[in-house]
Amino acid sequence: MARKSSTPTMWEVAERAGVSQATVSLVLNNVGGSRVAEATKVRVLDAVEELGFRTNAFAKSLRSGKSGMIGFISDEVASAPFAGKLLKGSQLCAWEAGNVILSVDTFNEPELEAAAIDMMLSYRVQGVVYASMYHRVVDVPAALAGIPTVVVNAQDRAGLVSSVFPDEELGGYTATKHLIGAGHTRIGMINIQPPDSDLPAGIGRLAGYRRALSEAGIEQDPRLLRYGSGIVEDGFDLTRDLWNEGDRPTAIFAGNDRTAWGSYRALESLGLHAPDDCSIVGFDNQDTLAPYLDPGLTTVALPYEQMARRAVELLLAAETPTQNPIECSLVRRGSVASAKVPA
Amino acid sequence: MARKSSTPTMWEVAERAGVSQATVSLVLNNVGGSRVAEATKVRVLDAVEELGFRTNAFAKSLRSGKSGMIGFISDEVASAPFAGKLLKGSQLCAWEAGNVILSVDTFNEPELEAAAIDMMLSYRVQGVVYASMYHRVVDVPAALAGIPTVVVNAQDRAGLVSSVFPDEELGGYTATKHLIGAGHTRIGMINIQPPDSDLPAGIGRLAGYRRALSEAGIEQDPRLLRYGSGIVEDGFDLTRDLWNEGDRPTAIFAGNDRTAWGSYRALESLGLHAPDDCSIVGFDNQDTLAPYLDPGLTTVALPYEQMARRAVELLLAAETPTQNPIECSLVRRGSVASAKVPA
DNA sequence: CAGGTCGAGTTATACGAATAACCAAACTTA
DNA sequence: TAAGTTTGGTTATTCGTATAACTCGACCTG
Numbered sequence: 209m210a211r212k213s214s215t216p217t218m219w220e221v222a223e224r225a226g227v228s229q230a231t232v233s234l235v236l237n238n239v240g241g242s243r244v245a246e247a248t249k250v251r252v253l254d255a256v257e258e259l260g261f262r263t264n265a266f267a268k269s270l271r272s273g274k275s276g277m278i279g280f281i282s283d284e285v286a287s288a289p290f291a292g293k294l295l296k297g298s299q300l301c302a303w304e305a306g307n308v309i310l311s312v313d314t315f316n317e318p319e320l321e322a323a324a325i326d327m328m329l330s331y332r333v334q335g336v337v338y339a340s341m342y343h344r345v346v347d348v349p350a351a352l353a354g355i356p357t358v359v360v361n362a363q364d365r366a367g368l369v370s371s372v373f374p375d376e377e378l379g380g381y382t383a384t385k386h387l388i389g390a391g392h393t394r395i396g397m398i399n400i401q402p403p404d405s406d407l408p409a410g411i412g413r414l415a416g417y418r419r420a421l422s423e424a425g426i427e428q429d430p431r432l433l434r435y436g437s438g439i440v441e442d443g444f445d446l447t448r449d450l451w452n453e454g455d456r457p458t459a460i461f462a463g464n465d466r467t468a469w470g471s472y473r474a475l476e477s478l479g480l481h482a483p484d485d486c487s488i489v490g491f492d493n494q495d496t497l498a499p500y501l502d503p504g505l506t507t508v509a510l511p512y513e514q515m516a517r518r519a520v521e522l523l524l525a526a527e528t529p530t531q532n533p534i535e536c537s538l539v540r541r542g543s544v545a546s547a548k549v550p551a
Numbered sequence: 552m553a554r555k556s557s558t559p560t561m562w563e564v565a566e567r568a569g570v571s572q573a574t575v576s577l578v579l580n581n582v583g584g585s586r587v588a589e590a591t592k593v594r595v596l597d598a599v600e601e602l603g604f605r606t607n608a609f610a611k612s613l614r615s616g617k618s619g620m621i622g623f624i625s626d627e628v629a630s631a632p633f634a635g636k637l638l639k640g641s642q643l644c645a646w647e648a649g650n651v652i653l654s655v656d657t658f659n660e661p662e663l664e665a666a667a668i669d670m671m672l673s674y675r676v677q678g679v680v681y682a683s684m685y686h687r688v689v690d691v692p693a694a695l696a697g698i699p700t701v702v703v704n705a706q707d708r709a710g711l712v713s714s715v716f717p718d719e720e721l722g723g724y725t726a727t728k729h730l731i732g733a734g735h736t737r738i739g740m741i742n743i744q745p746p747d748s749d750l751p752a753g754i755g756r757l758a759g760y761r762r763a764l765s766e767a768g769i770e771q772d773p774r775l776l777r778y779g780s781g782i783v784e785d786g787f788d789l790t791r792d793l794w795n796e797g798d799r800p801t802a803i804f805a806g807n808d809r810t811a812w813g814s815y816r817a818l819e820s821l822g823l824h825a826p827d828d829c830s831i832v833g834f835d836n837q838d839t840l841a842p843y844l845d846p847g848l849t850t851v852a853l854p855y856e857q858m859a860r861r862a863v864e865l866l867l868a869a870e871t872p873t874q875n876p877i878e879c880s881l882v883r884r885g886s887v888a889s890a891k892v893p894a
Numbered sequence: 895c896a897g898g899t900c901g902a903g904t905t906a907t908a909c910g911a912a913t914a915a916c917c918a919a920a921c922t923t924a
Numbered sequence: 925t926a927a928g929t930t931t932g933g934t935t936a937t938t939c940g941t942a943t944a945a946c947t948c949g950a951c952c953t954g
Contacts, residue, residue, distance in 0.1 A: 303655075476819070
């Protein structure tokens with residue numbers, strides 16, 4: 209069957225159904241329920257079907273002033289190994305409200321970012337989700353001043369827009385408390401950044417660790433604390449380092465999963481094995497790693513999807529700026545065992 | 552300075568510059584170079600600047616008939632741990648041609664896919680990149696029949712649209728030849744799917760392995776071939792299994808990186824270590840894994856970004872359908888050593 | 895049966911930008 | 925100096941849809 213090359217318009221549908229273009233619009237948008245006779249509706253819908261009509265989103269947006277699009281700007285989220293879930297959550301949530309996502313990864317290039325914002329403004333996005341690959345404090349570009357913006361997996365330095373980010377402190381608290389609950393009292397921590405660093409992840413996780421200990425009445429032994437940089441090798445080195453201290457830990461809270469992996473290896477190198485010789489809890493729930501370690505790593509999950517959903521909700525609600533820490537929950541696998549009762 | 556709440560239009564710019572709307576359009580689009588006096592141009596551009604004018608993409612597209620958008624439909628790419636690179640490559644390439652990406656992950660839900668296609672047709676995308684999370688044969692939805700489509704990281708069963716996918720066979724050949732080049736002749740292979748499976752990855756990688764061996768005049772010993780399912784555990788079990796054979800391999804080509812990880816562990820469990828006791832080559836270059844193994848895993852990279860770029864190029868060129876295998880190149884790390892010369 | 899209401903539409907216009915067609919003055923050129 | 929050309933714009937129209945405002949006949953209702 210020969211088809212017109214370009215998509216048909218409402219006028220063509222109207223002609224085929226023997227009505228006016230306005231009627232087609234009324235039928236398709238269900239306005240004024242009883243304004244159109246049932247028989248006419250059917251004729252219109254048949255014509256729509258037969259011609260394969262599909263409304264032109266541009267015309268619709270132009271006329272209505274609503275674009276139905278939400279911008280998603282990220283440094284490297286869409287291509288990052290784990291945080292693509294931010295995009296996933298945003299998309300799902302946006303979709304539910306009838307919106308679509310216009311996403312751009314800027315790779316931290318200012319020109320690309322500027323161009324992306326420009327483009328989004330051209331498309332009259334209803335709001336922008338500004339996502340970071342890792343939890344940090346960001347400066348929202350001034351060019352976004354005109355439109356609703358929510359920062360996700362990050363915190364807005366100026367506090368002018370809402371931020372949605374993981375509750376690192378609570379996560380660290382949860383992890384540590386889990387170990388305490390298993391009977392451990394000598395719990396080492398290997399943090400993922402130096403003491404003078406200002407990244408929220410390391411600061412929060414450590415603070416949570418400390419709170420859990422003090423709430424449980426366990427004295428903090430500085431010899432059990434180490435500072436690495438979040439890489440496997442540091443996990444390895446610092447775990448061995450902890451073993452050289454006089455009074456060894458029976459459990460380790462690793463500041464992230466890669467560090468935890470290093471701890472596994474260090475234990476192996478010492479002829480030991482988790483969780484029998486030492487319990488381990490990680491952080492991040494990196495899904496290409498945590499489930500595959502042996503034993504599976506008990507860790508704290510970063511709530512990417514929930515954060516993204518929350519961000520979109522905030523965007524659509526357009527409230528006044530708020531801070532939104534999102535809970536990080538524990539994922540139990542096999543790396544934690546009860547502390548041995550001292551003989 | 553008080554700003555109008557909504558974005559200014561060309562009319563407002565025109566008024567401020569003391570010209571007609573048409574002139575503003577002429578200036579901004581640089582048409583009829585000499586048709587507008589230099590002084591007028593400057594006045595217009597100043598007005599644009601002062602008002603913060605930004606062209607309305609909807610009006611522009613409506614008028615021109617060109618949407619400037621490319622659809623990206625994927626099963627789970629945007630949220631997958633590794634293949635987000637497909638999105639990255641598409642975005643970059645589309646961007647260079649002045650297009651933007653409208654991306655939707657369907658999570659393999661047919662209704663979501665249908666809705667996504669519907670939406671994209673509404674937005675009059677100029678073409679659709681149909682991406683798969685893993686290399687397989689797909690059926691392109693009939694609803695896409697009307698618009699240019701390219702399948703990426705997959706092959707179109709019907710062959711009606713262009714396909715861009717990794718050249719698995721060449722990758723397997725490259726991996727194996729690398730081991731042969733290091734002097735190995737007893738090279739085991741642990742494939743990632745059963746012999747009767749029809750996934751291109753396993754079939755191609757094995758075929759490449761075989762070609763490399765036969766080209767080098769090495770006889771294929773069926774005792775060196777194992778079939779797993781691509782998970783760590785299978786790599787572990789089947790490597791140990793290989794070790795129980797009489798004539799052990801000096802190198803293993805693991806069908807993917809996870810399997811290779813299992814091989815590392817199996818060697819360890821046997822008190823052995825790569826590459827001294829056995830060389831290992833993986834496949835996938837999974838970036839959260841391969842660089843962090845000890846020693847770093849020599850593996851074959853999947854060319855996600857190149858595939859995506861190629862797909863977008865094909866889309867924009869709108870040629871007749873073609874098959875486009877893309878080369879997978881070797882990434883050398885530390886898991887391959889020269890074969891010991893038999894004493 | 896005049897006047898009002900309701901049902902089922904239609905007509906006209908606006909959204910913002912692109913562009914074809916037109917126009918007035920200034921400048922050539924024979 | 926009349927006719928033609930160039931310069932530097934302007935006017936009018938179009939893209940496809942939404943919607944306010946209007947119409948027209950049939951149906952009450954007192």
